[in-house]
Each structure stands twice: as C-alpha cells, then as structure tokens.
Amino acid sequence: MKKTLLFFALVFILGFLTTTSQSCSKKLPADTLPAACDTLTISYNSGIADIINRSCAYSGCHINGDVPGDFSTYQGMKSRLENGAIFDRVITQKDNSERRMPPTYAPAGYPTELTPGELDMIHCWIADNYPEN
Amino acid sequence: MLGALQAQEYTSRTFKDRRVINTNSVETLAKKKLDIRITHRFGDIAGAAGGFQTFFGFENAADVLIGAEYGATDNFDIGIYRSKGAGSTADGKTGLRQLVNASAKYKLLRQRNDGGMPVSLALYGLLSTSTAKKTNNQSSISSFPDFTDRMAMTFQVIIARKFSDALSIQLTPSYTHRNLVTHDDENGVLSIGAAGRLQLTKVIGILADVTLPVSGQRTSPKGYHPSVGIGFDIDTGGHVFQINLTNSKGIVETDYIPYTTSDWSAGQFRIGFTISRLFNL
Numbered sequence: 397m398k399k400t401l402l403f404f405a406l407v408f409i410l411g412f413l414t415t416t417s418q419s420c421s422k423k424l425p426a427d428t429l430p431a432a433c434d435t436l437t438i439s440y441n442s443g444i445a446d447i448i449n450r451s452c453a454y455s456g457c458h459i460n461g462d463v464p465g466d467f468s469t470y471q472g473m474k475s476r477l478e479n480g481a482i483f484d485r486v487i488t489q490k491d492n493s494e495r496r497m498p499p500t501y502a503p504a505g506y507p508t509e510l511t512p513g514e515l516d517m518i519h520c521w522i523a524d525n526y527p528e529n
Numbered sequence: 530m531l532g533a534l535q536a537q538e539y540t541s542r543t544f545k546d547r548r549v550i551n552t553n554s555v556e557t558l559a560k561k562k563l564d565i566r567i568t569h570r571f572g573d574i575a576g577a578a579g580g581f582q583t584f585f586g587f588e589n590a591a592d593v594l595i596g597a598e599y600g601a602t603d604n605f606d607i608g609i610y611r612s613k614g615a616g617s618t619a620d621g622k623t624g625l626r627q628l629v630n631a632s633a634k635y636k637l638l639r640q641r642n643d644g645g646m647p648v649s650l651a652l653y654g655l656l657s658t659s660t661a662k663k664t665n666n667q668s669s670i671s672s673f674p675d676f677t678d679r680m681a682m683t684f685q686v687i688i689a690r691k692f693s694d695a696l697s698i699q700l701t702p703s704y705t706h707r708n709l710v711t712h713d714d715e716n717g718v719l720s721i722g723a724a725g726r727l728q729l730t731k732v733i734g735i736l737a738d739v740t741l742p743v744s745g746q747r748t749s750p751k752g753y754h755p756s757v758g759i760g761f762d763i764d765t766g767g768h769v770f771q772i773n774l775t776n777s778k779g780i781v782e783t784d785y786i787p788y789t790t791s792d793w794s795a796g797q798f799r800i801g802f803t804i805s806r807l808f809n810l
Binding site: 416418420425 | 667674
C-alpha cells in the first residue's frame, strides 16, 4: 500500500514538473495605430461627424435619447469618448459580431459595419484625443 | 475485521461528488473506478443575451465538457476531458477554445473521525491545451506563435472539513497560469474559492460555490465578476446528477477563473447540469 502511494506521488510530482516546464509568460503585442494615422488630419468637424451621422446618430439609435448616448453633437459624444466606451465598441470589438458598433442588427439602409477606412479614421481620431476642430 | 474498523476512522463522503458546481471537491474516486462525465452550461437565462428569444438560454451551449476520470488508487485520480471553452476577456478578446484538459488530484490528508486530523486536503493540477486552428490575426490569443501558447494550467490546494452528515465546507486557494495573454492582461491569476454542501435528505443536497480572483486586473469595474454558483445534487446510487445555476460560462478552472465576465445582477447566469456514471474496471 505504501509503495503504490509513493509511486503515484512520484507520478503526480512528475506531472507537475512536466506541466510547469511548459509554462511561460507571454503577452500579445499591443494594438498598433493604423499606418494611415501619420498622414490623416482628422477632427470631429473635419471627417468624423459625417461618419457618425450616417452610421450612428440616426432616428432609433444614438440621437434624441432613443438609446443611451446622443451622438448628433460633439458634446453628446464626449463622455463616452472619455470613458473609452466608444473606442471599445467600435474599434476593440470590431471583430466581435455580438458586441461591435454599428451592430449587425442596424435597420435596413444603415451600415451594419464601418469600412476599413472609416475605422482607421475613428481609431486615429480617438488616439489623437478626439479633437473637435 | 480490523480493516473495517480502520475504514471508519476516516471521514467519508465529505462531498458526494468530485465537483461542487464548478469547484473541485476534496473527494477522489475509489481505486479502479472509472467515472464518465458530461457537464453542460447553457446560455444566459436573462439579460441582453437571454430571455424568451433564446428560450432562457436553452438555445445556446455556453460550454460542454465530456470525459472520464479514473481512480488509480483510493487517493489519486487522473482525468482527461474535452471542453469547448467559453472564456473571453472583458474587452472581448476570446480566450482558449477547443480544450483538451488533463487533470490529476492527489489526496494528501484525510480527516479523521477521532479529531486527529481536522481536515481533508487534496492537491489538484490541470493542464488545458487548445487544439484550435492557429489564426493569422496577431492580436488574437489563437495566433499561437509557439505550441506552448496553446496551454494554460491551474494548481489548487483543496482543504475541506465535514462538520456533520449535513454540512461540509471547503476552501480552495488556486493559481492559474495562462502562457499567452492579451497585452493588458497578466499571465498569472491567484484566486480563492469556497464551496459547501448542505444535505437536505439522504438523496438531495444543496451545493454552493464561489471563486474569487485575487487580482487588481479582475475587478467588477473592469468587467470581471466572481464565479458564484448554487445547485442541487441528487444521489441515485450509481449516478450523481447535479443541476445548478452559475454565472460562469466556462467549466474548467483555466477557463472560468480568469474569464468570468458574466454578472448575476444583469441576469447573466445560466442553468448547468452534470451527469456522471461510475463503472468498475
């Protein structure tokens, strides 16, 4: 009885050592800015407002209190720019069909996703501290 | 005769099964017993992803586990399981999927009825390896630059005490290590778990478990919530059947300890059940 116990204790320790020998601590690289950020000059009034108005701030969505966040004005967007919510839902979650904005369930005639160019513009704008002008 | 007397020295059946909802209990299988087990977690009952549209979560399988565990001795179990994997970080990056899980549990100390040993203690180790296809998306955990990036592991010390036939409680300090994590995350997560059983009748017991990650990165404002479960287990002789409610989607430790982002108060809890059957080999 003692011998079997010892044998399996050794097996357990061996298993533990083998497992820990395979451990390492790695992190994915940080998300990088799109290359386009170097050449684009973007502000809310110069490029972003157009994207927001046709993709977000329309009746039934982010306007007039239809959903949380009235994005028809720069002021309306500010708090959600500051707390990172817009960056999260539009940029970070862009490949997550359940969580991204604009959503897959956007009404007919409105975009269910942003184009790569539009995503780059928003990404660069937010990374640049979302200037108004 | 002497053997039978000795068997009564040690406390038996602190828990009726080797798992208490999500948490591993201190129990091990008897020698040469094989346990075939299926565990299921459904989708959210309520909240944004639940409600009648998903028939209260029954349309979705958040995680499924199927596999077997074998008692090599009365105090040493080895298990092999396959699980879907359900974890995601709070900012939407998916964790490991399509997991092959290899586990071992070694019961080091057994509680004695005469008070000589007040607790039972077991060591548990789990190695999860993802068999998912590698993706080209370099910002995804499934990009697996090295083979070992597919792995995550958990080590636990399980300390339990049977207070009476009606009540058992255990504590489970753990360490979970994921080889590859997202940029803002940490590879190692410490956690402390607690689990308990309250036996109502000979056949039915109430179970509860809590697992709390101990980490500045895993707080409610950051979108992570402690794993909390409550359920019943029904002992029908050869089978133990468990049914429970829990917020965690993932079933194995390397999944639910670092990745529970579901919030009970937002209706993001689900029905889960386990069916297990013992065979003598």
